Amino acid sequence: MGDAVKPGNGGEAPPVPAEDPLLVELRGLLLAAEKKDVTQIQERLDDPQSRAEDISHVLPEAIAIRSRRDRDLTDSLLPAVEEAIGISVRRHPDVLVDGLFPVMGPAIRKSITNTLAEMLESLNQTLAIGFSKQGLKWRLEAWRTGKPFAQVVLLRTLLYRVEQVFLIHRETGLLLCHVSAPGAAVQDASMVSGMLTAIRDFVGDSFGSAGAGGLDAFRVGELDVWVEQGPRAVLAAVIRGTPPKELRAVFTEAIEKIHRDHAGDLEEFAGDAAPFERSRGVLEECLKSQKQPAEEKAARRRGLRRYAPVLGVFAVLAAAIGFWVFTTVRRNERFERYVRSLAAQPGIVVTASGRRGGKFFVEGLRDPLAADPAPMAAAAKLDPKEVVGSWKPYRALDPPIVVARARTFLSAPESVSLRVDGATLVAAGSAPARWIQESRRLSRSIPDVSSYDDRGVSDTDHAGLDRLRKAVESRRVFFARGSSELAAAESERIAQASREIGELGQAASAAGMPVRVEVVGRGDSEGTTDVNLSLSRKRAEKVQAALGVPPAGVALAATGVGASQPLVEEKTDQDRQVNRSVSFRVILPEPK
Amino acid sequence: MIQKKICMLGAFAVGKTSLVSRYVKSIFSDKYHSTVGVKVDKKLVVVGDEQIDLLLWDLYGEDEFQKIRESYLRGSSGYVLVADGTRRETLDKAVVLHSRAQETVGKVPFVLMINKADLADKWEIQSEAVTDLGGGGWPAFKTSAKTGEGVEEAFLALARKMVGG
Numbered sequence: 001m002g003d004a005v006k007p008g009n010g011g012e013a014p015p016v017p018a019e020d021p022l023l024v025e026l027r028g029l030l031l032a033a034e035k036k037d038v039t040q041i042q043e044r045l046d047d048p049q050s051r052a053e054d055i056s057h058v059l060p061e062a063i064a065i066r067s068r069r070d071r072d073l074t075d076s077l078l079p080a081v082e083e084a085i086g087i088s089v090r091r092h093p094d095v096l097v098d099g100l101f102p103v104m105g106p107a108i109r110k111s112i113t114n115t116l117a118e119m120l121e122s123l124n125q126t127l128a129i130g131f132s133k134q135g136l137k138w139r140l141e142a143w144r145t146g147k148p149f150a151q152v153v154l155l156r157t158l159l160y161r162v163e164q165v166f167l168i169h170r171e172t173g174l175l176l177c178h179v180s181a182p183g184a185a186v187q188d189a190s191m192v193s194g195m196l197t198a199i200r201d202f203v204g205d206s207f208g209s210a211g212a213g214g215l216d217a218f219r220v221g222e223l224d225v226w227v228e229q230g231p232r233a234v235l236a237a238v239i240r241g242t243p244p245k246e247l248r249a250v251f252t253e254a255i256e257k258i259h260r261d262h263a264g265d266l267e268e269f270a271g272d273a274a275p276f277e278r279s280r281g282v283l284e285e286c287l288k289s290q291k292q293p294a295e296e297k298a299a300r301r302r303g304l305r306r307y308a309p310v311l312g313v314f315a316v317l318a319a320a321i322g323f324w325v326f327t328t329v330r331r332n333e334r335f336e337r338y339v340r341s342l343a344a345q346p347g348i349v350v351t352a353s354g355r356r357g358g359k360f361f362v363e364g365l366r367d368p369l370a371a372d373p374a375p376m377a378a379a380a381k382l383d384p385k386e387v388v389g390s391w392k393p394y395r396a397l398d399p400p401i402v403v404a405r406a407r408t409f410l411s412a413p414e415s416v417s418l419r420v421d422g423a424t425l426v427a428a429g430s431a432p433a434r435w436i437q438e439s440r441r442l443s444r445s446i447p448d449v450s451s452y453d454d455r456g457v458s459d460t461d462h463a464g465l466d467r468l469r470k471a472v473e474s475r476r477v478f479f480a481r482g483s484s485e486l487a488a489a490e491s492e493r494i495a496q497a498s499r500e501i502g503e504l505g506q507a508a509s510a511a512g513m514p515v516r517v518e519v520v521g522r523g524d525s526e527g528t529t530d531v532n533l534s535l536s537r538k539r540a541e542k543v544q545a546a547l548g549v550p551p552a553g554v555a556l557a558a559t560g561v562g563a564s565q566p567l568v569e570e571k572t573d574q575d576r577q578v579n580r581s582v583s584f585r586v587i588l589p590e591p592k
Numbered sequence: 593m594i595q596k597k598i599c600m601l602g603a604f605a606v607g608k609t610s611l612v613s614r615y616v617k618s619i620f621s622d623k624y625h626s627t628v629g630v631k632v633d634k635k636l637v638v639v640g641d642e643q644i645d646l647l648l649w650d651l652y653g654e655d656e657f658q659k660i661r662e663s664y665l666r667g668s669s670g671y672v673l674v675a676d677g678t679r680r681e682t683l684d685k686a687v688v689l690h691s692r693a694q695e696t697v698g699k700v701p702f703v704l705m706i707n708k709a710d711l712a713d714k715w716e717i718q719s720e721a722v723t724d725l726g727g728g729g730w731p732a733f734k735t736s737a738k739t740g741e742g743v744e745e746a747f748l749a750l751a752r753k754m755v756g757g
Contacts, residue, residue, distance in 0.1 A: 171666055171667035172647075172667030172668070173632075173649075173667060174667075190595060190645060190647060191633065192619075194597070194647045195631070198624075198630045198664060202629065202630075202661070270594075270669075271669065272595075273593070
């Protein structure tokens with residue numbers, strides 16, 4: 001029976017002779033209930049609605065079970081989830097923002113904390129090197145390149161080079177792959193790999209807890225060895241210099257990637273490192289960071305070149321500033337010199353000086369007779385427009401000013417020099433008699449002096465008259481023996497005497513003095529006194545007549561003295577001839 | 593090219609270091625023995641047309657003062673037991689080390705080098721003692737660090753066992 005029923009259950013019964021109505025009936029009787037169930041199941045399977053209903057009951061459990069078993073579900077969901085998130089972000093950003101809001105705060109805080117910690121570390125570093133010799137060098141560099149000091153420190157401290165990277169099979173310590181920077185000193189990598197593993201084991205056994213892996217980093221002189229440990233493989237990087245902490249992330253990523261790419265290779269590793277050649281690129285990525293310092297250097301050089309135009313402008317600017325400073329300093333010096341020379345001037349008192357509103361200014365007192373400040377400014381090579389002077393008049397008692405004032409007051413001629421001796425004005429030189437008289441009259445009123453001494457002033461008028469008198473008195477008009485007739489040759493002498501008498505008259509009237517010219521006739525000692533006297537008078541009158549009308553202010557008088565006042569003692573005929581003549585005598589009032 | 597990690601195990605002063613220093617490539621100083629307790633060297637052997645780099649972890653000779661570190665044994669594809677033919681107790685030690693190695697790394701290939709073959713007249717170990725070892729299955733080689741006798745053969749035999757050549 002059971003054998004007959006089983007196929008019926010599956011609905012796939014072997015062909016049964018259908019024509020047997022008994023069997024058909026029997027089947028109808030026996031399987032009516034099951035047939036109904038099968039039909040129902042069939043309907044449910046065909047109806048998507050109800051199938052979805054069914055799956056919804058088991059879906060969470062199914063996901064949980066599968067997730068525990070492997071990652072395939074995650075892998076197959078990943079593209080859909082990524083796309084869904086992408087669409088969601090585009091369409092409904094608010095939903096995502098609301099969802100992320102509670103985690104964003106802590107994430108941001110954590111990020112800020114990390115950044116601050118890094119900053120503090122770099123600050124500590126900066127302080128540590130701030131006062132060292134190297135620090136000073138870097139400061140100089142910062143000044144030269146115009147970069148902030150902190151940046152220079154950062155650049156310099158980041159100088160490092162990843163020289164070698166070992167990928168080591170963790171369990172056996174065998175080398176899977178090894179890359180090295182050009183020029184790095186490399187020993188037999190497979191032995192180094194083994195020894196490195198041994199040392200890590202040693203340290204782990206000696207100090208660490210078993211299985212913790214132990215040594216993550218150690219330093220030998222300038223070299224750092226950083227070890228990044230994965231479950232099956234270890235990455236060891238040999239670094240020269242001071243690597244930044246961020247570098248570890250590079251290694252971590254590399255070892256993670258290698259584990260992903262070589263999950264099977266690592267598990268089945270039996271000494272053949274060939275498959276790991278594929279990861280050489282990943283390891284070389286780790287070396288790449290060693291080029292950073294070189295790039296930075298190049299960048300600095302590029303940077304300098306980039307700054308060249310700026311530096312040029314800076315240089316021009318500096319030159320301009322230098323020139324401006326130079327001219328300003330020079331102008332200031334000139335001004336100070338000018339002010340000093342002003343202060344040294346008699347009749348000028350400087351009370352204030354300086355710069356105001358872009359111009360120089362000098363203030364003070366100035367006697368009207370003192371030097372003019374404006375030309376002095378020009379003389380000091382200052383632009384008079386740049387110097388504003390403001391002067392209040394006052395009366396100075398400096399001797400030069402007193403003298404100048406006296407000179408003005410007395411209208412003293414150039415030929416008279418004046419000086420102050422105590423309270424006395426002392427005059428010297430020569431001046432016309434009229435001025436001398438006038439100055440004596442004014443002497444009591446000369447400002448700022450109590451007395452006047454003009455003993456050193458000679459009378460120029462008197463001297464001139466004296467000269468003219470001598471010239472006139474040296475003239476002779478000669479006569480023949482016994483004659484009072486003017487010889488033709490003598491008329492020239494008379495004309496000369498006439499001119500000289502005219503000049504004398506002018507000079508005398510200019511000096512306000514009367515002048516009298518006596519025409520004195522003579523005779524020689526031969527002959528009688530009367531005859532000689534009469535002859536001499538006739539000769540004098542003859543010359544007077546020949547002189548004509550005397551000029552204004554001159555009184556002419558003719559007189560004969562005979563032989564009583566001979567010009568020379570008569571010893572020879574020639575002496576007698578000299579005495580047969582007319583001469584002139586000038587009479588002037590005596591100078592006072 | 594295949595690499596294999598091999599441990600060299602033996603009692604104190606059986607001549608492991610001499611074997612290593614004459615017949616393998618070494619870049620590390622012997623002082624690692626007394627400090628870290630191991631020195632890693634390399635021995636190149638050729639099996640068929642395959643080159644095999646044997647990374648030899650030469651473990652410091654065990655005595656009453658220093659035990660070998662089991663962590664050094666981990667990951668070994670095989671090991672070399674070294675005894676001193678002139679000292680019977682070193683063979684006993686090798687047997688002890690053998691069982692410890694098996695505990696750590698399982699049943700992996702190994703060879704026994706009975707060293708100082710050049711001092712045959714002073715030998716304490718009889719051939720029978722060797723052949724009896726492990727029920728007669730131990731691959732034993734008489735070696736001499738001084739003459740080089742048996743050294744290459746021993747390494748080659750071990751390599752063959754490991755790669756199945």
